[in-house]
Amino acid sequence: MTALTQDSFAERLPTEIEVDNADHLRKIMAGLVRDEEPTHLQLALEKGEMADVTLSPAIAKTFLQVLRLISSGKGFRLIPVGAELTTQQAADHLNVSRPFLIKLLEAGEIPFAKTGRHRRIKAEDLFAYKAMRDGRRADALSDMAKLDAEKGYL
Structure with missing residues (x-):
């Protein structure tokens, strides 16, 4: 091909x-x-x-x-906001393991629905979780940088 x-x-x-x-x-x-x-x-x-x-x-x-x-030579996937993702697709998008994602789902961190015995995650819910997670990480890094500056480590 x-x-x-x-x-x-x-x-x-x-x-x-x-x-x-x-x-x-x-x-x-x-x-x-x-x-x-x-x-x-x-x-x-x-x-x-x-x-x-x-x-x-x-x-x-x-x-x-x-x-x-x-x-830049990268492969990629387009995910429509209204799509429903499998747990593996969602885990791949978050760059976490599938078992870790399932723990997040079961803890109520990300909404999901069951289709038979399979979990499905709405892309919009996954994107919202990722934005919230990334925001928390950015805040934590900012706080760490401020502490370093206060202590004179920079």
Whole structure:
């Protein structure tokens, strides 16, 4: 299977050609994107025709994030906010073990539903937990830095 026929980067890393293509397009897009303003593009179609495309700020920024991932050679998965994830998918997203995630679920840290004997986690609940966890970590690191500064360790 060639790089041009592979479906996505969920199960593989980008090829060198894909990295180069994404980096080239990322540089072009970065020069066009302005904060909170629509991004206007002109695309060359077949037979010399041109198409005007306007991207909202959110779409333009998301597109740039995807291009950054590809141009850095990383694989990735897109998870719709309304998706339901398995415990393994949720654990992978949080970068924790599945047993640790199950402990979080059973402790009520993250809401979940059971489908038969399987647990399912709504992506939006997982994202909310991750944001809260990351916020706590940032606060703790900030507090530690303040203590170090007070003690003269810096």
